[in-house]
Amino acid sequence: MPNIKVTAIATVASLLLVPSVHAQQLAAVEEDLMLLYEDEEMISIATGTSKPIHLAPSVASVITAKEINAMGARTLDEVLETVPGVHVSKSSIRNSSIFSIRGIHTDWNPQVLLLVNGLPFNDLITGSRPPLFRLPVENIARVEVIRGPGSAVFGADAFAGVINIISKDSADIDGLVAGARTGSFDTQETWLQYGGEFNGWAVAGSFEYSTSDGDHDRIVTSDFQTTLDTQFGTDVSLAPGPLETRYDLLNTSVTLTREKWSIWFNSWVLNDAGVGPGVAQAIDPAGEQENDQYTLVLDYTDDDLTESWLLETRLSYRVLDQQSTYRILPPGAVVPIGADGNLFTPPSCSSPPCLVTFTDGVWGNPGGQQTETRFEVAGIFEGWQDHRLRLAVGADHDEFEPVETKNFGPGVIDGSVSPIDGGLSDVTDTPYVFVQNASRTVRYLSLQDEWRVGRDWELTAGIRHDDYSDFGQTTNPRLALVWATDYNLTTKLLYGRAFRAPSLTELYFENNPVTIGNPDLEPETIDMIELVVDYRPSFDVETIFGLYAYEADDLIEFVNGTAQNSHNQKGHGLEFEAEWHASNELQIKGNFALQYSEDANSGAVVPNAPRRQLFVAADWRMIERWSLYGQANWVADRTRASTDPRPAIDDYTTVDLFLRHQPDNRHWQFGLSAKNVFDEDAREPSDGTIPGDYPLEGRSVFLEVVFHIR
Numbered sequence: 272m273p274n275i276k277v278t279a280i281a282t283v284a285s286l287l288l289v290p291s292v293h294a295q296q297l298a299a300v301e302e303d304l305m306l307l308y309e310d311e312e313m314i315s316i317a318t319g320t321s322k323p324i325h326l327a328p329s330v331a332s333v334i335t336a337k338e339i340n341a342m343g344a345r346t347l348d349e350v351l352e353t354v355p356g357v358h359v360s361k362s363s364i365r366n367s368s369i370f371s372i373r374g375i376h377t378d379w380n381p382q383v384l385l386l387v388n389g390l391p392f393n394d395l396i397t398g399s400r401p402p403l404f405r406l407p408v409e410n411i412a413r414v415e416v417i418r419g420p421g422s423a424v425f426g427a428d429a430f431a432g433v434i435n436i437i438s439k440d441s442a443d444i445d446g447l448v449a450g451a452r453t454g455s456f457d458t459q460e461t462w463l464q465y466g467g468e469f470n471g472w473a474v475a476g477s478f479e480y481s482t483s484d485g486d487h488d489r490i491v492t493s494d495f496q497t498t499l500d501t502q503f504g505t506d507v508s509l510a511p512g513p514l515e516t517r518y519d520l521l522n523t524s525v526t527l528t529r530e531k532w533s534i535w536f537n538s539w540v541l542n543d544a545g546v547g548p549g550v551a552q553a554i555d556p557a558g559e560q561e562n563d564q565y566t567l568v569l570d571y572t573d574d575d576l577t578e579s580w581l582l583e584t585r586l587s588y589r590v591l592d593q594q595s596t597y598r599i600l601p602p603g604a605v606v607p608i609g610a611d612g613n614l615f616t617p618p619s620c621s622s623p624p625c626l627v628t629f630t631d632g633v634w635g636n637p638g639g640q641q642t643e644t645r646f647e648v649a650g651i652f653e654g655w656q657d658h659r660l661r662l663a664v665g666a667d668h669d670e671f672e673p674v675e676t677k678n679f680g681p682g683v684i685d686g687s688v689s690p691i692d693g694g695l696s697d698v699t700d701t702p703y704v705f706v707q708n709a710s711r712t713v714r715y716l717s718l719q720d721e722w723r724v725g726r727d728w729e730l731t732a733g734i735r736h737d738d739y740s741d742f743g744q745t746t747n748p749r750l751a752l753v754w755a756t757d758y759n760l761t762t763k764l765l766y767g768r769a770f771r772a773p774s775l776t777e778l779y780f781e782n783n784p785v786t787i788g789n790p791d792l793e794p795e796t797i798d799m800i801e802l803v804v805d806y807r808p809s810f811d812v813e814t815i816f817g818l819y820a821y822e823a824d825d826l827i828e829f830v831n832g833t834a835q836n837s838h839n840q841k842g843h844g845l846e847f848e849a850e851w852h853a854s855n856e857l858q859i860k861g862n863f864a865l866q867y868s869e870d871a872n873s874g875a876v877v878p879n880a881p882r883r884q885l886f887v888a889a890d891w892r893m894i895e896r897w898s899l900y901g902q903a904n905w906v907a908d909r910t911r912a913s914t915d916p917r918p919a920i921d922d923y924t925t926v927d928l929f930l931r932h933q934p935d936n937r938h939w940q941f942g943l944s945a946k947n948v949f950d951e952d953a954r955e956p957s958d959g960t961i962p963g964d965y966p967l968e969g970r971s972v973f974l975e976v977v978f979h980i981r
Contacts (some may be wrong), residue, residue, distance in 0.1 A: 281635075284972075316386070316415045316435045318721060318731060319424050319661050320651060323806045325761045328721075328731040328751030329417045330817055330846070336443065339408050341890050341900050343929030343944040344698055345452070345460070345973070347406040347414070352886070354416050355846040355862035358881050361955040361965045365560060365581060366514055366547020367403050372418050373819065374842055374868040374880035375566040375797075377828070378958075381774055382430040382795075384421065388438055388535060390568060391589055393428055395641045395669045395711070398774035403544045403560050403592060409450065409462040410477035410524055412439040418846075419799050419819065420769030423733040423749035427772040430797055438524055438535070441466035441473040446981035454944075454973030458483040475526040485516030485545060489966040491855040496600055498551040498960075503626065507603035510556040514965065515545025524880065527922040540564070550597045550635075552960035557632075563592040579654030587645045594638035594674075602632045608686035612679060613784035625686040629678070631693030637705050639673035643692070657723040661733075667713045671775060673700045673706050681782045698782075706779050706788070712740040727755040741778065745770045745794055763803040771795040777827050777834040789834040797823040807843035818845050822871065840877060842868030854887075861887040875913045879920075879956045882908035900929040906953075915959050923953035 315319045317329035324331050332354045344350050348359045348368050360369040362378045367375050370383045384391060386935070394401050414436055421429030444466025452460040460481040467474055478897055496508035519542040527534045540563040549555035568587040576582050599614075602607065608627045608915040609616025647665030652658075676695040677683060682703030683696045698704045719733035725740050731751040738744045748766040756762045780788040799819030799821040820843040825836040844866030851859045864884045868877035888902035907922040931942040945968050954964040 277373070281948075312413070314415050314417075316331045316417055316421070316433055317390075318719060318733075318943060319649065319663070320721070323690075326753055328729075328753055328763065329421075330419055330763075330765070330792075330803055330819075331799060332416045332418075334414045334416075336412050336439065339411060339414075341929070341931075341971075342888065342902065343900060343927070343931070343942060344408050346408060348412070348812075350408060350411075350414055351416070351434070351885055353902070354546045355848045355886075356418050356844070356864040356866070356884070357416065358884060360879070361547070361967070363548065363552060363958045363960070365403055365550065366516065366965060367400075368405070370432075370434070371880050372431040373821075373844055373864075374823060374866040374877055374882070375823070375840075377785065379774070381428055381771060384425055384427075384429040384433045386425075386433065386435040386659075387537070387566075388568065389435060389585075390566065390589075390645070391425075391428070394591065395643070395671055395709075396593075396639075396706075398428060398771065398776075399732070401539075401541075401562050401563070401564060402593060402595070403535050403541060403546075405518065405520060405541075406436070406539075407460065407479045407481055407520070407522055409479050410439050410464065410522070411436055412443045413437045419765065419801060420747075420749065420767035420797055422747040423767065424717065424719070424736045424739050426568050426713070427770060427794075430769045430771045430795065436528065438537075439464070439466070439475060439477065440526060440528065441468070441475040441924070444475055446478070446979060448977065448979045450975065450977040452973055452975035456483050456486050456968075457972035458526060458971075458973065460975075468929050471529055473526075473528040475524075477522075477530075479522040480520070482519045483517060485514070485518070486968045486971070487513045488969050489514045491548060491554060491961050491965050491966075493961070493962045494548065494553045495551055496604060499600070499604060499606070500625055503605040505603060507601050509601055510909075512554040512556070515549075515554070515556055515558065516547065517543060517545040519543045519867035520689065531572050533568075533572075535566075535568040535570070537566040538564070539566075546595075546597065546959055547834045548574065548957070548965065550595075551599045551600070552600060552958070553600050555598045555601075557596070557598040559596045561594045565590050579652055581651040582645075583649040585645070585647045587643075589641075589643040589645075591641040591643075592638075593641070595636060597635045597637075598632045599635050600629065600633040602630060604629050604633060606633065608679070608684060610685060611681045611782075612680065612684045612686065613782070614679060615784055626689065627684070627686060628690040628706075629692075630690045631678075633679055634693060634695060635677040635679070636695070636851070637673065637674070637675045639671055640672045641669065643667065643669045644862070658722040661717075661719040661721075662714075663717045668710070669706075669712075670710045671706070672708050673704050675704045680784075703782050705782055705953070706775060707781075709775050710740075710780055711775075714738045718804050729753045739772060741790075742773060742792065742794065745796075746930035759807040761805040763801070763805070765801040765803065766799070768796065768798050770797075771827075773827060773834070780834075785832060786829050787833045792827060792834060793825045795823065795825050795827055795836075797821055813850045815848045816845070817847075833875075840868060841871045842866060842877070856892040858890045859888070860892075861885070867918070873913075876910045877884075878910050878912040878915070880909065881906045896934060897930070897932050900931075902927050909956060911956070917959060917962060920956050920964065921952075921954065923951050925949075925951050925953055938979055940977040940979070942977075944975070946973075 303405045312333040317327040358371045369380045421433040448464040462479045464477045492511045494510040521540045523538040525536045544560040546558040567587045571584045573582040645667045649663035652660040714729045715737045717735035722730045734748045736746045747768045751765045754762045783785045801819040803817040823840045828837040846864045850860035885905040890900045892898045909920040929944040933940045950970040951966040957964045
């Protein structure tokens, strides 16, 4: 870690001494420069201020609503899979999505910070997104992604990367939009949106509803209960059987904007969501996840305060109600029960094992309410020539109140009685609940300077200090040098440090047979250095090439059931992306990512993350009013853990197509999409309890219609 920091700072310092030899050339081609970058997207998450992507002091991608519509994407997951170095995998925890960035991820996936309109949407319990989080795309104006550390601006969890989802405003919607989509797996989706003015307020409203039974052909041939059946002579496993991937989702958003004020309300409600392979890797058609999340944000922006200052203030409140219903093991399961009532812990009877039959299955129903209040004041000062300073101070207070019912565990059974039926005991507000009431307060201060060193050079330096009420303080710097090497060439040298605060699960979980928290944990940290070259050889071709290396320390894993700062990790890789506007009718783009990550102590390769990824897409306007979009995604070289004896994970390639038609009156749009056209048997790695890994969706077809009145 020290070597990375020293190398980054020394290299930036030496580059600052190199004069630009292209100033006159840049002056001579200003018109070409404007043409070259006139359509470039802006990005704000790199610094907290808006910048063109090629000048942003980070490795950044922006996917616009136009691009999302062109590819026929239905969810955020599908959009993110198109970003270099990002892979959307599946977790053993309810089959939730994992956003793996540059090979950095775990099953809980707290290493990626998800923002919606700049507000963190992570879950206090796990540090990741709300359970089984999925997001439709109809109200997304743009998705901003930075790969690499972002804690100097955003604080905790901006570890491997940051994803910011920007909602559509009234101008983006521009009138009344109604749409519907239907297709495979009994999937139905509808949306209704309005963008306009009312009594001096700009109004943007969006209602999105989606429901699906899931793909019942994602068959698991054996599961954890299969192993127990073999061990205890039972025959109750539900395998072979499908992963449970049904869902019912309602996403509602309203934004009101007037002069310096903005009010945003969001309701995200997930009902009857299937729990994938089951919480214990035993097929569970009876289990379900329900989440009710409500968010209210008040923003005030004043650029008239003084000539040199821009003031931004934000007050937000978010509440997340979670209720999980888990049939951990199926009816008739026979399980060893320990003296504490937990599954598989040391037995209490005189002749172990103490086998207990659960006639209605093993049930555990954890849940609770999380509340989050945030306040931030940020000032942007441009009174010094060639400098833009950003100073921010803020606080975040989180609380969690758990609830839980179950038919096993401490305070419920002790292993001396068998059989046990499905009667549930409420352990809420007792010492036997899965986690006690918890709270966390974070106070922070950040300072950043964007210094225009010369006409061609800009140095961004930033630092943020966070003070946590439950584990201490942390300080994280960042340093980025951007050099306009030529009118069509930009070079970046970046260094960043980030941290991840331990989640409540990792700190305080108790009364659980598998995971126990550890209040003495230290935060995870990462140092990363990057070199990026953005080259545009012509007005029609854009290329970006990047190299990176990182060292991550104190990574948290559950060792023998208890959370520990277990190991350090290091890695390096490269990313290449290109886009070619071949003609007015054809656009081709693609990217390739290569990464290698290993345990810093043992040298063992980090398992499950793809070492190679290739994405290629083409958007072709075949004839007037008709267009065809196609994409292929290759995922390769995923290794098993050194302790996993199974054969290597197969590579896979999926192909998607989207045909769309817009009649002459422009009010209507029709679309027909086919996902995984060749029905590839694509799988994401399991932890071995389900030996055959997790099958992804097979071939699917969707028909959509959209009506827009301006």
